Amino acid sequence: MRRVIMQISDIHLGPYFNHERGELIIREAQEIQPDLLVIAGDLVMRADFQAQWIMARDYIEQLPQPRLIVMGNHDVPQYNQIARYLWPTARYRKYISPILNPVWSCEDTVVVGMNTARSFTIQGGKLSLEQIAWMEQTLKSYPEQVCKVVVMHHHVLAPPGDRAKKAIVNADLAIAAMDRAGAELVLCGHIHTSFTGNTLEASADLKSGTIIAQSGTATSTRGRRWMRGKNAFNIIEIEEQVIRISQRMYLDEVRRFVPVSEHVFPRRSAGAYYLPRQERVLETSKEIPPVRLEDTALTGS
Ligand SMILES: [Fe+2]
Ligand SMILES: [Fe+2]
Numbered sequence: 001m002r003r004v005i006m007q008i009s010d011i012h013l014g015p016y017f018n019h020e021r022g023e024l025i026i027r028e029a030q031e032i033q034p035d036l037l038v039i040a041g042d043l044v045m046r047a048d049f050q051a052q053w054i055m056a057r058d059y060i061e062q063l064p065q066p067r068l069i070v071m072g073n074h075d076v077p078q079y080n081q082i083a084r085y086l087w088p089t090a091r092y093r094k095y096i097s098p099i100l101n102p103v104w105s106c107e108d109t110v111v112v113g114m115n116t117a118r119s120f121t122i123q124g125g126k127l128s129l130e131q132i133a134w135m136e137q138t139l140k141s142y143p144e145q146v147c148k149v150v151v152m153h154h155h156v157l158a159p160p161g162d163r164a165k166k167a168i169v170n171a172d173l174a175i176a177a178m179d180r181a182g183a184e185l186v187l188c189g190h191i192h193t194s195f196t197g198n199t200l201e202a203s204a205d206l207k208s209g210t211i212i213a214q215s216g217t218a219t220s221t222r223g224r225r226w227m228r229g230k231n232a233f234n235i236i237e238i239e240e241q242v243i244r245i246s247q248r249m250y251l252d253e254v255r256r257f258v259p260v261s262e263h264v265f266p267r268r269s270a271g272a273y274y275l276p277r278q279e280r281v282l283e284t285s286k287e288i289p290p291v292r293l294e295d296t297a298l299t300g301s
Pocket of ligand 1: 074
């Protein structure tokens with residue numbers, strides 16, 4: 001068994017969208033042909049402007065299917081207070097998808113998208129108690145050996161070095177619910193920095209924890225902190241015994257996205273946590289197309 005998820009986020013169509021990176025992302029996605037393409041929110045820069053939604057819709061249509069998309073805080077209108085509080089999701093539902101908490105599944109993997117974007121806050125996010133209960137129930141309705149993945153724009157745990165960046169409201173409850181439901185992986189965006197970690201760092205009471213894969217901005221010029229000016233996305237490979245997270249970062253030297261780190265985690269649902277190390281299958285995957293430096297049509301000029 002092998003599933004490939006391509007995780008991008010914070011594409012921010014609008015004034016800070018880098019068109020060259022945008023084209024490269026499309027090419028990468030078409031080359032990799034993931035089983036699922038995840039867009040973890042912030043599709044536009046300012047949700048008040050219809051033109052940005054049209055650009056976002058047209059851009060996303062060029063990315064391969066199937067796609068699972070969730071809203072980000074930038075996808076809620078900011079200037080128009082009436083739209084902000086009365087119809088915060090209207091443009092998203094019109095141009096992107098009517099489903100705010102989408103689910104994708106196949107025989108061995110389920111991915112549950114959660115909308116954390118809210119009107120009352122400019123930056124932060126929230127999961128309601130109802131959403132958390134629904135997430136837990138949905139994940140638990142799949143057999144134990146199915147790999148359970150959650151997607152949300154905002155983070156449940158800020159990366160080390162950036163702990164001031166507040167996690168979602170009810171993050172502790174969401175982390176506990178994911179743990180009880182056997183969620184192996186949570187994919188987030190929002191802070192425009194890449195990070196790989198585990199919710200085990202948030203609480204001593206968790207059974208196995210949930211792996212965190214945070215993606216930097218794929219196409220915006222507004223990378224943050226140690227990823228200022230940088231763009232990145234993640235490739236997630238889910239196999240029988242391991243989950244592998246590869247961070248692909250755009251490097252100016254080669255003018256394309258290249259793998260800069262790879263994290264390998266044992267699958268908890270496969271019982272791989274408990275296998276002696278020598279019995280785990282950890283060989284590197286060979287099916288993802290390798291980077292070919294000569295194949296850089298966009299490196300000219
Ligand atoms: Fe963003
Ligand atoms: Fe955001």
